[in-house]
Every structure is written in structure tokens, then in C-alpha cells.
Amino acid sequence: MSTITAMDTFDIRFPTSLELDGSDAMNPDPDYSAAYLIIRTDAGDGHEGHGFVFTIGRGNEVETAAIEALRGHVLGRTVEDLLADMGATWKLLAHDSQLRWLGPEKGVMHMAIGAVVNALWDLKAKRAGLPLWELLAGMTPDELVALVDFRYLTDALTPDEALDILRAAQPGREARKEALRAEGYPAYTTTPGWLGYSDEKLTRLAKEAVADGFAQIKLKVGASLDDDIRRVRAARAAVGPDVRIAVDANQRWDVQEAIDWMAHLAPYDIAWIEEPTSPDDILGHAAIARGVAPIPVATGEHVQNRVVFKQMLQAGSLQVLQIDAARVAGVNENIAILLLAAKFGVRVCPHAGGVGLCEAVQHLSMFDFVAVAGTKEDRTIEFVDHLHEHFITPVDVHDGAYWPPSDPGAGNEMLSETLAAYSFPNGPVWKESR
Amino acid sequence: MSTITAMDTFDIRFPTSLELDGSDAMNPDPDYSAAYLIIRTDAGDGHEGHGFVFTIGRGNEVETAAIEALRGHVLGRTVEDLLADMGATWKLLAHDSQLRWLGPEKGVMHMAIGAVVNALWDLKAKRAGLPLWELLAGMTPDELVALVDFRYLTDALTPDEALDILRAAQPGREARKEALRAEGYPAYTTTPGWLGYSDEKLTRLAKEAVADGFAQIKLKVGASLDDDIRRVRAARAAVGPDVRIAVDANQRWDVQEAIDWMAHLAPYDIAWIEEPTSPDDILGHAAIARGVAPIPVATGEHVQNRVVFKQMLQAGSLQVLQIDAARVAGVNENIAILLLAAKFGVRVCPHAGGVGLCEAVQHLSMFDFVAVAGTKEDRTIEFVDHLHEHFITPVDVHDGAYWPPSDPGAGNEMLSETLAAYSFPNGPVWKESR
Numbered sequence: 001m002s003t004i005t006a007m008d009t010f011d012i013r014f015p016t017s018l019e020l021d022g023s024d025a026m027n028p029d030p031d032y033s034a035a036y037l038i039i040r041t042d043a044g045d046g047h048e049g050h051g052f053v054f055t056i057g058r059g060n061e062v063e064t065a066a067i068e069a070l071r072g073h074v075l076g077r078t079v080e081d082l083l084a085d086m087g088a089t090w091k092l093l094a095h096d097s098q099l100r101w102l103g104p105e106k107g108v109m110h111m112a113i114g115a116v117v118n119a120l121w122d123l124k125a126k127r128a129g130l131p132l133w134e135l136l137a138g139m140t141p142d143e144l145v146a147l148v149d150f151r152y153l154t155d156a157l158t159p160d161e162a163l164d165i166l167r168a169a170q171p172g173r174e175a176r177k178e179a180l181r182a183e184g185y186p187a188y189t190t191t192p193g194w195l196g197y198s199d200e201k202l203t204r205l206a207k208e209a210v211a212d213g214f215a216q217i218k219l220k221v222g223a224s225l226d227d228d229i230r231r232v233r234a235a236r237a238a239v240g241p242d243v244r245i246a247v248d249a250n251q252r253w254d255v256q257e258a259i260d261w262m263a264h265l266a267p268y269d270i271a272w273i274e275e276p277t278s279p280d281d282i283l284g285h286a287a288i289a290r291g292v293a294p295i296p297v298a299t300g301e302h303v304q305n306r307v308v309f310k311q312m313l314q315a316g317s318l319q320v321l322q323i324d325a326a327r328v329a330g331v332n333e334n335i336a337i338l339l340l341a342a343k344f345g346v347r348v349c350p351h352a353g354g355v356g357l358c359e360a361v362q363h364l365s366m367f368d369f370v371a372v373a374g375t376k377e378d379r380t381i382e383f384v385d386h387l388h389e390h391f392i393t394p395v396d397v398h399d400g401a402y403w404p405p406s407d408p409g410a411g412n413e414m415l416s417e418t419l420a421a422y423s424f425p426n427g428p429v430w431k432e433s434r
Numbered sequence: 435m436s437t438i439t440a441m442d443t444f445d446i447r448f449p450t451s452l453e454l455d456g457s458d459a460m461n462p463d464p465d466y467s468a469a470y471l472i473i474r475t476d477a478g479d480g481h482e483g484h485g486f487v488f489t490i491g492r493g494n495e496v497e498t499a500a501i502e503a504l505r506g507h508v509l510g511r512t513v514e515d516l517l518a519d520m521g522a523t524w525k526l527l528a529h530d531s532q533l534r535w536l537g538p539e540k541g542v543m544h545m546a547i548g549a550v551v552n553a554l555w556d557l558k559a560k561r562a563g564l565p566l567w568e569l570l571a572g573m574t575p576d577e578l579v580a581l582v583d584f585r586y587l588t589d590a591l592t593p594d595e596a597l598d599i600l601r602a603a604q605p606g607r608e609a610r611k612e613a614l615r616a617e618g619y620p621a622y623t624t625t626p627g628w629l630g631y632s633d634e635k636l637t638r639l640a641k642e643a644v645a646d647g648f649a650q651i652k653l654k655v656g657a658s659l660d661d662d663i664r665r666v667r668a669a670r671a672a673v674g675p676d677v678r679i680a681v682d683a684n685q686r687w688d689v690q691e692a693i694d695w696m697a698h699l700a701p702y703d704i705a706w707i708e709e710p711t712s713p714d715d716i717l718g719h720a721a722i723a724r725g726v727a728p729i730p731v732a733t734g735e736h737v738q739n740r741v742v743f744k745q746m747l748q749a750g751s752l753q754v755l756q757i758d759a760a761r762v763a764g765v766n767e768n769i770a771i772l773l774l775a776a777k778f779g780v781r782v783c784p785h786a787g788g789v790g791l792c793e794a795v796q797h798l799s800m801f802d803f804v805a806v807a808g809t810k811e812d813r814t815i816e817f818v819d820h821l822h823e824h825f826i827t828p829v830d831v832h833d834g835a836y837w838p839p840s841d842p843g844a845g846n847e848m849l850s851e852t853l854a855a856y857s858f859p860n861g862p863v864w865k866e867s868r
Contacts, residue, residue, distance in 0.1 A: 027531045058503060058532035059543060065499040066542065069492060097461045098492035104685070104713065104736060107541020108500065109493060152712040155689040155721065251538070255589040278586040279538065280741040282716060283748055287589065302538060307714040314717055 002043035002079045007071045007116075010036040011064045012414070013057060013424040014355065014387060015433060023196035025222035026250040031057035032355045032387065033424070035064040035112070036414065039119045041079050049123030050413040051115040054326045054354040060424065066112035069099060074116060083124045087146040090117055090332040094149065106304035110329050117330025118360065122410035132331070132410040133366035137173060141166035144371070148336045152307045156314055162339045169374040176370045184401025185365055186380040188216035188246070190353060192235070195220040199234050206238035213400030216244035216271055216380055222252030225261060232268045244271035246298070251275050255284045259291035272298040272320050279303050285317035296320050301327060301351035306336045313344040322351040322382075325360035331410070338368045348373065353384035358395045359411035362402045390418040436477035436513045441505045441550075444470040445498045446848070447491060447858040448789065448821060449867060457630035459656035460684040464490035466789045466821060467858070469497035469546070470848065473553045475513050483557030484847040485549040488760045488788040493542075494858065500546035503533060508550060517558045521580040524551055524766040528583065540738035544763050551764025552794065556844035566765070566844040567800035571607060575600035578805070582770040586741045590748055596773045603808040610804045618835025619799055620814040622650035622680070624787060626669070629654040633668050640672035647834030650678035650705055650814055656686030659698060666702045678705035680732070685709050689718045693725035706732040706754050713737050719751035730754050735761060735785035740770045747778040756785040756816075759794035765844070772802045782807070787818035792829045793845035796836045824852040 017029040033056060039049035053063045073093055074082070082089045093113045094105065102109040125132045136144070145162050189212075192205035202219075209217050219235055221228040228247075235245055247270055253261060258276035265273075273295055277284050279302035289297040300322030303309055312318050321341045323334050341348050350365055352358040362381060369376045381402055388394035392413045396403040405411060421429050451463040467490060473483035487497045507527055508516070516523050527547045528539065536543040559566045570578070579596050623646075626639035636653075643651050653669055655662040662681075669679055681704055687695060692710035699707075707729055711718045713736035723731040734756030737743055746752050755775045757768050775782050784799055786792040796815060803810045815836055822828035826847045830837040839845060855863050 027535070030532065030535075056532050056535045058506075058530065059500070059536045062496065062500045062503050062542065063536065066493070066496045069496050072492075096492065098464065098490050101461070101464075101490045102493045102497065102545075103541050106714070106738060107537050107543060108496065109542055111536075152688060152715055152718070154691075155718060254586060257588075278741045280540070280739065281586055281745065283745045284586070284589060284741075304540060305714065307712045307718075311715065311717045 002041045004039055004074050004077050004079055004082070005042050006038075006040040007074050008038045008040070009064050009067050010419050011060050011424045012036050012419060012422045013060055013430070014422055015429065016386070017057070023194050024220040024248065024250040025195060025252040027056060033057050033060040034355045034414070035060050035067055035115065036419065037067050037115055037119055039074065039123055041123070043079060045127065047123055047126040049119035049126070051117070051119030051122060052326060052356060052412060053111040053115045054357055063108055063112060066108045067115055070112060070116050079123070082120060083127070086120065086124070086332060087148070089120060090147070090329065091149060093117065094329055105307070105329070110305060111327060114326060114328055114330035114333070117332060118325070118410060118412055121331045122412050125410050126408045129408050131405045131407060132363040133370070133404065134177075136363070136367040137177065137370040141170065144335065147332045148339065149332070153310055153336065153340070156310045157340055157343050161343060165339060165342045166371065169371055172374060173370050176374065180366055180369060180404045184399065184403045185362065185369065185376055187214065187383040187397050187400055187402050188218060188244070188380045189214045189383050189385070190218040191385050192217050193219035195223060199231065202231060203234050203238045206235050210239050210243055213398070214243070215400055216246060218246040218248055218274070218382070220250065221247045221265070222249035222261070225264060229264055232265055236268045241269070245269065246271040246274060248274035249276050251278055251302070253277050255287050258288045262292045262295060266292070266295060270295050272296040274298040274322070275302070280308070282308065282311045282315050282317050285312060286315040289316055289319065298322055298349065300324060303327070305329070306333050306340065309337050310340055313340055313346060319346065321346050321348045323348055323361065323364060324351045325357055325364065331364070334364050338364065338372045342373050347379050349379055350381050352382040353386065355387050356391060356412060356414070358383055358388065359391050359393065362395060362405065363411060366404055390414050436475045438473055438508050438511050438513055438516070439476050440472075440474040441508050442472045442474070443498050443501050444853050445494050445858045446470050446853060446856045447494060447864070448856055449863065450820070451491070457628050458654040458682065458684040459629060459686040461490060467491050467494040468789045468848070469494050469501055469549065470853065471501050471549055471553055473508065473557055475557070477513060479561065481557055481560040483553035483560070485551070485553030485556060486760060486790060486846060487545040487549045488791055497542055497546060500542045501549055503543075504546060504550050513557070516554060517561070519580075520554065520558070520766060521582070523554060524581070524763065525583060527551065528763050539741070539763070544739060545761060548760060548762055548764035548767070551766060552759070552844060552846060555765045556846050559844050560842045563842050565797065565839045565841060567797040567804070567838065568611075570797070570801040571611065571804040575604065578769065581766045582773065583766070587744055587770065587774070590744045591774055591777050595777060599773060599776045600805065603805055606808060607804050610808065614800055614803060614838045618833070618837045619796065619803065619810055621648065621817040621831050621834055621836050622652060622678070622814045623648045623817050623819070624652040625819050626651050627653035629657060633665065636665060637668050637672045640669050644673050644677055647832070648677070649834055650680060652680040652682055652708070652816070654684065655681045655699070656683035656695070659695060663698055666699055670702045675703070679703065680705040680708060682708035683710050685712055685736070687711050689721050692722045696726045696729060700726070700729060704729050706730040708732040708756070709736070714742070716742065716745045716749050716751050719746060720749040723750055723753065732756055732783065734758060737761070739763070740767050740774065743771050744774055747774055747780060753780065755780050755782045757782055757795065757798060758785045759791055759798065765798070768798050772798065772806050776807050781813050783813055784815045786816040787820065789821050790825060790846060790848070792817055792822065793825050793827065796829060796839065797845060800838055824848050
């Protein structure tokens with residue numbers, strides 16, 4: 001038996017705003033950041049658990065403080081106990097009544113819980129010598145159902161229904177693992193489409209994306225209708241008729257505005273409209289989905305928890321569900337969301353990019369393919385070619401696909417040099433910028 | 435012209451868990467707390483702006499850190515500019531794109547914005563020499579509409595509709611101010627109903643509440659059905675048939691569970707069922723409302739923002755809307771919510787209790803009566819007789835009513851001795867408890 005001896009936190013920020021990478025209609029100048037933690041033990045096996053919340057700059061110190069607030073639930077605990085029953089561990093963190101008041105189950109505190117939960121999964125996967133997707137895909141349906149908190153879900157999904165979904169997918173698991181290794185998991189790229197880029201840069205990057213084998217690109221929209229029409233037309237000319245073009249408004253519109261705006265972009269064969277309005281507006285998304293059909297509505301990167309996803313599925317608010325590795329309370333809650341999506345027959349196309357989101361979320365989609373949905377038809381994981389060099393196991397994306405990681409862990413671990421260099425405000429990168 | 439010279443923050447906690455005051459089905463041992471701030475200026479008029487977020491203990495330091503993260507938006511600004519256009523000031527804080535990522539518009543960061551906004555309103559009211567309710571009730575409809583951010587609201591409420599509501603209520607403003615001073619604003623009490631109290635204490639306190647003139651009491655429920663039936667029956671026996679009894683499940687149930695449970699309590703003439711399930715579950719609340727009718731559903735103390743309230747009104751999720759002074763982004767957002775409630779014809783009965791919530795929220799209900807809804811029919815503000823002695827202008831509640839405050843300010847200001855004594859972890863109260 002071993003004990004958790006430390007939970008160290010780090011405020012890591014990359015000065016991305018200098019290049020307008022990541023610029024969109026709501027976020028003109030993000031500094032991609034991570035509120036980061038490392039869980040250490042006395043097991044003597046060299047394994048640590050790493051996890052993070054992705055933020056875009058200011059306030060990363062608040063998120064780091066929220067992770068610190070969870071230290072008392074982790075420090076001094078027996079590692080084997082915490083990791084053996086990750087369903088109970090999730091509840092230990094998420095059901096702390098005093099901390100719950102700060103959400104409940106949303107925002108800063110909930111994301112912090114997600115980071116700690118993900119760090120524990122990282123540790124568990126490393127101790128098992130498996131990449132997270134394979135660790136999860138090797139668990140029995142009963143073990144997987146025990147990871148999920150069904151509170152507030154039973155009007156849409158009961159434990160028995162979840163069990164049925166997982167049992168139905170059990171027979172083909174091995175064949176799908178092989179398919180994953182042979183074919184990869186489809187990826188699309190947002191690299192060409194940032195709002196701060198010129199038309200020339202957009203066109204060049206869109207052509208590069210096609211040459212790199214991506215079957216879909218995504219463009220940011222929502223700041224100016226004229227600009228959007230011009231940019232979507234330029235992108236369509238660059239990629240030809242067969243590559244899909246999705247657009248992303250990053251919550252910029254009200255309901256009617258979204259419907260009206262999209263009528264102007266519809267002629268360019270739009271794969272989906274992402275985040276047309278507030279991520280809290282379940283009924284608004286449903287109205288937009290009716291108003292822009294047959295263009296599918298995609299959302300999820302800012303959807304706060306499983307309860308809101310449940311309702312979006314109940315109401316027909318989305319046709320593409322975009323999980324995010326670092327927005328909800330970690331792997332456990334994302335499994336709940338994958339099960340909800342499977343119950344409602346809605347495809348999951350994860351949000352990624354940022355810092356480490358690609359590295360983390362690929363495990364969830366691959367697990368979903370092998371053990372939950374049983375298909376990757378019409379599914380694709382976002383890819384942005386930024387900041388991967390800071391991770392010990394960066395994603396392997398080529399030929400328009402994510403290729404399954406084989407290194408043990410959940411993909412969350414940054415290089416120790418990165419943690420030192422980009423530490424805010426006292427790391428050398430930030431000291432020099434002043 | 436004067437400048438904001440300081441924004442000081444305080445982590446204030448009261449050891450209420452020792453007495454089980456405030457205990458309910460989800461919160462067994464709260465330590466009522468406030469993440470508190472004081473805005474100071476160089477105006478030389480002696481006025482400060484005070485504001486707070488109410489929390490229940492652990493994590494209050496995270497909330498305090500979130501308030502700190504807003505300092506850069508306030509410090510060094512010209513006081514007159516910030517206070518002259520509080521609509522623009524609200525957007526300055528709420529639309530910070532990097533901080534917005536931490537919500538958006540929910541949880542720790544959003545509540546922190548509310549505390550700063552409320553501190554600025556406190557300062558503005560003190561400088562005007564008016565209690566906040568009277569300051570607001572003296573603004574023109576156009577000025578009030580300019581306080582509201584209509585983003586994500588226009589499918590339910592447009593600025594023109596808001597203007598119509600406010601103009602319709604303009605004629606009777608003076609008469610209603612007089613009525614308020616003559617009659618007070620109805621109050622109900624939760625003091626008898628905490629889950630940790632014995633039946634004997636419940637009965638005694640319920641009888642005292644009736645003797646004190648309250649027309650409604652509220653009981654916590656949701657932990658044990660047998661206990662609830664016994665406690666509701668005891669309360670009904672204590673207060674007689676004419677005093678209303680509301681019950682509050684503090685988010686304990688799933689949808690069907692809520693409907694089934696309430697069928698057992700319905701025979702005791704229940705005034706409303708409060709927080710039957712997750713505050714995020716708009717569709718779940720609507721299903722419960724249909725299932726427990728004619729018992730009204732009440733919720734709001736944990737509803738994160740105006741967008742969720744909008745949908746709850748659209749979906750028929752609630753029949754009693756419970757604003758909270760410290761959950762959303764301050765006075766401005768609560769005005770948006772009051773306008774939404776008026777548009778949908780739903781009564782507003784604020785959540786209060788905690789620390790300072792009574793002192794703060796009474797201003798909003800009184801403003802609502804004078805200038806928005808124009809009625810206090812069937813409306814009542816929660817009252818809990820705790821911790822008022824820590825405020826410089828404690829509420830005046832007697833004869834079952836809140837009596838309108840006449841002191842300048844928004845009611846948020848704690849005694850300086852309290853700030854010193856209850857500071858966590860180094861104030862004397864906490865030092866001695868170790």
C-alpha cells in the first residue's frame with residue numbers, strides 16, 4: 001500500500017496572444033494556459049498523476065487556487081483505495097457540500113475537480129502500464145457503470161440502460177481496437193480558421209489541411225457577416241466541394257440572429273454550426289437547430305456538466321455533441337456524457353486544441369469507439385497544431401487521423417522544462433516579456 | 435473627480451456548523467462565510483463600497499481569489515465614470531474574455547463579478563445618500579434598461595419590452611413607496627425548519643414564528659420521507675391551517691423521485707416545493723412542476739444567471755422565482771431577472787438567510803414592488819434570524835414584514851470588528867477554535 005505524499009500545483013501560461021493564434025469572435029487575445037497539478041506518491045515506482053484545467057489567461061491563478069482547495073481530499077490517502085474505486089473517489093470530490101456551493105457542479109470549482117480526477121486517472125493508467133483509452137476499454141460494463149454518478153440523470157438514463165449500452169458493445173471490442181490501430185480515428189483541423197488570420201493565410205492553410213489529409217476544416221465566424229461570407233467562400237474555393245467546412249460562432253449570437261446569419265452561410269455547404277449562442281441556452285439551441293436545419297448544431301466545449309448535456313439531448317438542442325476533456329469533472333463525467341450520447345444516438349465530435357486538450361480527449365473518443373458507441377462513423381476529433389511539443393506524449397496526427405497512443409497514462413503530462421519556463425508570473429518566459 | 439485607490443478583500447467565516455444552523459439535506463454542516471471586498475476612493479467623503487459573495491465554508495478562499503482577479507478592472511479608475519454608467523461597468527467586468535472562459539457567466543468567477551458590482555452599487559447609493567432600493571426606484575425606465583445586458587435574452591425579452599414594463603409601473607411609484615413604509619414587505623421564516631433540529635425545537639420555533647406575525651414558514655425536507663411526513667405534520671399542527679408551510683429539498687431528488695415524494699407531503703397543504711432537483715435542470719423542473727401541480731415549484735438561489743432563469747420561465751419550470759443577491763452578477767443581472775419575471779407574470783420571492791443575504795436582497799424586492807412588478811401580492815422575502823448583528827444596517831423585520839431601510843447604501847457593509855474577528859484562518863475566532 002502506498003500513500004499520496006504531495007499535490008503540487010502550477011500556473012502555466014503561454015503568450016499565444018502575440019500571434020493571434022486561437023482568436024475568435026468572443027476571445028480576441030487568449031493566452032493559452034493550464035492550471036496544472038502533479039500528484040506524487042511514496043510507491044517508489046516513479047509514477048506521478050498529472051492533470052490540468054485549460055484556461056485562456058487571466059484567472060488561471062483562480063483555477064489553480066481551486067485545485068489547491070481539493071488538496072485535503074487527496075493528500076495522505078491510500079493510493080490503492082482511491083484508484084480502486086474511482087466512482088467513489090469522484091463522489092468524494094464532487095459531493096463535498098461546502099465546495100459544491102461554489103457551483104454547484106459548474107465553473108471554476110467543477111473544472112478543478114476534473115483536473116484532480118484526471119490526474120488520478122493518469123496515475124492509474126501509468127500504474128497499469130496502459131494508455132487511458134485501453135485501460136477504460138478493458139473495464140467490464142459493471143465497472144464502467146460504477147464510475148458514473150447517475151444523480152439527476154435517471155429521467156434520461158438509468159444505470160440499467162447504461163449497462164445495456166455497454167454490454168451491447170462488448171462483443172466487438174477487440175476488433176475495434178485493431179481497427180483503431182489500422183485506421184486511426186478521424187481528425188479535423190481548425191488551424192486555418194482563426195478569426196485574426198488574413199484571407200491569404202486562411203486560403204494557404206486550408207489547402208495545406210487538404211494536402212495533409214483532413215476531410216474537414218473549421219472556420220471561426222460571428223464578428224462580421226460580410227467577412228464571414230467572404231471567408232467561407234474563400235475556404236470553399238480553396239478546399240473544393242468534397243471537404244467539409246464547419247463554422248464556429250463561439251457563443252456570439254442571440255437565437256434569431258443565429259438563424260438569420262446562418263441563412264447567409266448555408267449556400268456554402270456547412271458541416272455544422274458550432275456554439276451559435278450561450279452554452280447555457282438549451283431551449284435557444286433547440287430553436288436554432290430547428291431554424292437552421294438541415295445544418296446540424298454542435299456544442300459542448302463550454303457545457304458545464306452532464307445535467308445540461310442531458311437536457312440538450314432531450315430537447316434536440318444539438319446534433320453533434322462536443323465533449324471537452326477539461327471542462328466537466330473529468331473522465332468519469334465524460335463517460336456519463338458518452339453514455340447519454342449513445343442512448344440518444346447522437347454523434348460525439350470532441351472539442352480540442354488549447355493546451356493538451358488533443359492529448360487528453362483522444363483517449364475518450366477511442367474508448368467510446370471501442371466500448372460505448374461502437375462506431376466512428378461521421379465522428380471526428382478537433383485538431384489544432386499548437387503547443388504539442390510541451391507534452392511528453394504528444395498526439396500522433398497524420399493522414400487526417402489521430403493514431404492511438406500506446407504510452408501509459410492519460411496524455412496530460414507536460415515536460416518539466418515547460419513547467420519551469422512558462423510558470424506565471426515568475427518563469428523566464430514571462431520575466432523576459434516584462 | 436475621484437479615483438478608486440484600493441480594493442481590499444477578506445475571507446470571513448462564521449463557525450455556524452457547531453450549532454447545525456443552516457443544515458439541510460445537501461448541506462449538513464455549513465460554516466456560513468463571505469468572500470468580502472471594500473472599494474476605497476480618494477474622494478475624501480468617507481464613503482466605501484462593500485460587497486460579498488456568500489459561501490458555506492471551504493472554498494471561500496477561492497472565491498476571494500476570484501474577486502482579487504477583478505482588481506485590475508477597478509483600481510485606478512475614475513469613480514464618477516464607473517458609477518455614472520453602471521451598465522457599461524457591468525459589461526467591463528462580465529465581458530472580460532479571458533475571465534469569461536472560467537464560466538462563462540457562472541460559478542466562482544460570475545459570483546465574484548457580482549460582489550464587485552454590488553460593492554460599486556453600495557458606493558453609488560452612499561454617495562447619493564439613499565438606500566439602494568430608493569436609488570433604483572428613482573431611475574427612469576431608460577436608465578434602468580441601460581443597466582441590463584440583453585445578450586441571450588432577446589428571444590424572451592427585448593429592450594423595448596423591458597421599457598414598456600417599466601413605463602407601465604411609473605405612475606404609481608410614489609404611492610407604492612408610501613405603501614412600503616406603511617405596510618412593509620411580507621417576510622417568511624426558515625428559522626424553525628432546519629433539518630438538524632429536533633421535532634420539539636421545530637414545534638416551538640414554528641409557534642414562535644406565528645406569534646411573531648409570519649404568515650409562512652419553511653421546512654427542509656428530502657433526507658428521509660418518514661421524517662419529512664412526521665415533521666410536516668408536526669409543523670402543521672403547530673401553526674394551524676392558515677399559516678403557509680413551504681418545503682425545501684435543496685436539490686436532493688431526481689425528477690420522478692421528487693414527484694413521488696411530494697405526493698406524500700401534498701395532504702399537508704404545501705405552499706411550494708423549493709429546489710426539488712439540480713438547479714441546472716430546466717426541463718426536469720418543468721416535468722416536476724407538471725407532476726406536483728397544483729403545488730408550485732420554487733427555485734433560483736443556485737440558478738447561475740439570467741439565461742437559465744429565462745429558460746425556466748419559458749419552460750414553465752417554476753411558479754415562484756427566487757432571486758439571490760449574491761449568486762448572479764450583482765444588481766444589474768438581478769434587474770434583468772426581475773424584468774423577465776414581470777414579462778412572464780411570475781412572482782418573485784427572494785432567497786435569503788446566510789450572511790447578509792437578507793440585508794442585500796430586500797432592496798431588490800422593494801425596488802421591484804415600486805418600479806417593476808408594481809405589486810407585492812403573494813410575494814414574500816425569506817428571513818432567517820442569524821448573523822444580522824454583524825452588519826452596520828441590519829434588517830428591520832417585525833410583524834412578519836421587512837421594513838424599508840432608510841440608511842444610505844446597499845446593505846452589504848459588515849462591522850469592522852466582525853471583519854477582524856472572523857477573518858479566516860488568522861482572526862481570533864478561528865485561532866481560538868484550534
